[in-house]
Amino acid sequence: MSTEAAFITALRALATSSAARQLADDAAVLEIGGTRLVLTMDSIVEGVHFLSADPPETVAWKLVATNVSDLAAKGAVPRGCLLSYALSTADEWNAAFLRGLRLACETYSIPLLGGDTVRQPNGSARSFSLVALGEPAAGVEVPSRGGACVGDELWVTGSLGDAGLGLGILRGEHKAQSADRDTLVSRYRTPMPDVSLGVALAPLVHAMMDVSDGVLIDAGRLAAASGLAAVVELDRLPLSDEYMSSLGCTLTSCLFAATAGDDYCLLFAAPPRIRDDLIAAAKEQAQKLHCIGRITEGEGLVLLFDGQIIPPPARLGYEH
Amino acid sequence: MSTEAAFITALRALATSSAARQLADDAAVLEIGGTRLVLTMDSIVEGVHFLSADPPETVAWKLVATNVSDLAAKGAVPRGCLLSYALSTADEWNAAFLRGLRLACETYSIPLLGGDTVRQPNGSARSFSLVALGEPAAGVEVPSRGGACVGDELWVTGSLGDAGLGLGILRGEHKAQSADRDTLVSRYRTPMPDVSLGVALAPLVHAMMDVSDGVLIDAGRLAAASGLAAVVELDRLPLSDEYMSSLGCTLTSCLFAATAGDDYCLLFAAPPRIRDDLIAAAKEQAQKLHCIGRITEGEGLVLLFDGQIIPPPARLGYEH
Structure with a gap:
């Protein structure tokens, strides 16, 4: 078993809440108050999920869009997001990232609610995480990956x-x-x-x-x-x-x-x-x-x- | 103005939702489905927030505990968390991290709901993010940092x-x-x-x-x-x-x-x-x-x- 497969298997054993959907879906679905909240978290790493030469505006856009894509797949309307941002001293890069973030958040009507800004040691690949929260339409079951039937x-x-x-x-x-x-x-x-x-x-x-x-x-x-x-x-x-x-x-x-x-x-x-x-x-x-x-x-x-x-x-x- | 101060000022201009509390509090407070959800996201980076020699069990514990600390400060009971995990090929390190994660999640009754596992390029500092969701007691205002009065x-x-x-x-x-x-x-x-x-x-x-x-x-x-x-x-x-x-x-x-x-x-x-x-x-x-x-x-x-x-x-x- 690969390192990742073994890790995810071990992680699944931990995620026993039904809201976690066995970590086998695009998102978690948490019942809270009188509604359900769809929760997803995607990270992007320089050199893995984006290229070092990609314009920072597009890195921010992709970070938001990949999370919004998970919400869309669960039929959920975006309600908010939190960002973990690895801050470098490249001021222009940071400013361009923020322009892309603003555009993506406005385009998808997903308000930025909070997050964290951290320093990374020199030489580390840039790494960003976003959590997106969405709300499905009342009375509509949140589709999972696992509901397909023979003949579909x-x-x-x-x-x-x-x-x-x-x-x-x-x-x-x-x-x-x-x-x-x-x-x-x-x-x-x-x-x-x-x-x-x-x-x-x-x-x-x-x-x-x-x-x-x-x-x-x-x-x-x-x-x-x-x-x-x-x-x-x-x-x-x-x-x-x-x-x-x-x-x-x-x-x-x-x-x-x-x-x-x-x-x-x-x-x-x-x-x-x-x-x-x-x-x-x-x-x-x-x-x-x-x-x-x-x-x-x-x-x-x-x-x-x-x-x-x-x-x-x-x-x-x-x-x- | 320092890079971080400038960045956070720019980020605040983006976070106009009242739920974001102007990014000036420990957590966001989102009204949803007749209740309020307290949301916090903290990241920890090797060499910045923890030492390379720290036992991985304690790195996981600290990641959960720092987020739970934000919930506690807002009087919110933990309802769930999502983890972004930078996977290395150090299998024993990963396994030990998971043991610490399990212990912390059980101790604080905070179910793991989802997240993301990403590779990091060689030489990058380990970097992990956690989002924690909590629910305040019904009818109790979620305390902010900004409510202190003269004489308190x-x-x-x-x-x-x-x-x-x-x-x-x-x-x-x-x-x-x-x-x-x-x-x-x-x-x-x-x-x-x-x-x-x-x-x-x-x-x-x-x-x-x-x-x-x-x-x-x-x-x-x-x-x-x-x-x-x-x-x-x-x-x-x-x-x-x-x-x-x-x-x-x-x-x-x-x-x-x-x-x-x-x-x-x-x-x-x-x-x-x-x-x-x-x-x-x-x-x-x-x-x-x-x-x-x-x-x-x-x-x-x-x-x-x-x-x-x-x-x-x-x-x-x-x-x-």
Whole structure:
């Protein structure tokens, strides 16, 4: 067992409160007063979750957006956040981070409530944590990852792979036309979770989560949490024009999009009979849905491309 | 203005929600679902807030205890926490941290609800964040730092300086008899905030906070938040037997105790007429209170020792 897997197993043994959802969901759900509070905490570390050369405005944006993405996946409206900030003496960097923080907090209507500012010793990678609190709509069950049923269809709410390709471009591993380059890089640096869409879908779905580590690894997690298997049709993954003009829509391209991570769209399972309701709910939010597979008996992932079974790649996504 | 002061000023301009208490309190107070939630987030960084050689069990304990101390200062009962954990490959270190985390969470009845596990690049200082949520008693106002009135007495709930001396011993800057050494070091490594005492005092006090950075700097903050001045009588600071047998109770010793920080007891202001109620409330929790000064018109700190005014030291406490 890897160090992280062993650590998380040990941590789960500690997190026995039902509110913790066995640390197997995007967020905790705490009943308090007459309501429920959705709680999530994501950290980002320089050199791991963002590049040293990323503009600090976008680092702040990403920190807020990744947490808001977890709230959206639970159908929760943001109510507040707390920030732990590793302060360096780079005044301009700090000021730029704050500009990005302000923009993200205003965009997602998530007030900054508090936090902590700490010094880091010289030479340490910058490290920031954010906790976001959200409130689900009254009477609506907060969807977990584990509610999918046999026969459910699997859907995603946005194009996949753009952020991964953007990161590849920044690392010099991929190329794109200059018009596409900016779009793809911004998909990596400034993900745009859609809270309203999550809130609209929450009452309809059987299971929901956000796609943060790659749709294959995340679909596998959703299926595993539901005690079932997932079939993903790689040729049905939504790819953007910018993505396709750089990488095409071959099997290799689809596998890259399915495993790259950082998409921050929603992945959910719902029965085929409510397909029209789902599409209508998304349309009201000016969004499109993309059916990419289904839930079946069994366990693990089955990948299809052009109707053929494809062996799963060694790496299903980003493990951290 | 220092980098940190400038940063926090800019952060305050962003935190306009009343729940944020202008980032000038120990915690945020969010009204939600017919109740109020007290929210605090403290981070600890290796080499800044703990020593590399500190046992990992005690690092975890301190992380939980410093957050619980903030809840206690707001009279809030712990309801849950979320952890951001910087995972290294030091499996035994990780396992020991988890043992300390379990002990602290059980001791303070604070369930672990979620969080995040992140990798840090090699060479980075270990860095951990915790968010704690607490709920105040129904109908009791959550005490702020800013409610003190002219004529209030200033009280602390525990001995001061032990933790600072313990740190000094670990750093080789101070010495103590071996019987005292362990006690003083444990006051540094495993602070023991008292939630029940905070809950008992909250309905009675005008203002309350925890002493984390040194009683002088913290009394100055309480007075400033109240728009008033504080008089601290250094010869009335409670010093433990272990502390006095090492450092005595001279002016130098009292100044060290007043500025060392890491005490994690409570500091509060209350009118003299309720003195008996305060002492009775503490006695019910098997605790003693120590009156160390009073609140007056004006601004800043006035220090007395043996009835004489003492010029304030250049360093009033730990600024971070």
